[in-house]
Amino acid sequence: MPSIRILFGIRVRKLRQALGISQEELAFSSNLHRTYISDIERGMRNVSLDNIYKIAVALDISPKDLFDF
Amino acid sequence: MPSIRILFGIRVRKLRQALGISQEELAFSSNLHRTYISDIERGMRNVSLDNIYKIAVALDISPKDLFDF
DNA sequence: ATGTGACTGAGAGTCCGTA
């Protein structure tokens, strides 16, 4: 069982690619840094609530859907 | 619209009370500090993935269900 | 049984690069 960081990262990547946007575009629309998005998708970051929310909004889904794994 | 921290805290409190356990008991089973649980339930903490997971496990639900609001 | 202020060490999150 991969850690929640890995699962979360995979989920973000999948949803981002479904929208056909780059990490940089997601970074811009979520108001987070490009390298930070990269780290998240690779399961390297322990993302906290506020940023979970920002990412969900940028991906046009609810926070709940980010945990659909 | 309350912030995600507030919503998350309300959700944790509701689920904890549904189990009929105290903050102290949840703290013990999630391996977090009692006052930290208190802070979370009052929306004072920007909880990150690892602790979201610990709380979900202690409440015997999936992380996703913590965002059911 | 819970709320709250204060504190320190760890790590969240940014920004500069290079490949």
Added chain:
DNA sequence: TTACGGACTCTCAGTCACA
């Protein structure tokens, strides 16, 4: 377009005494 590194600031994790 993304991975990854170094270096930086600031916030979160985790704990305590006390209300």
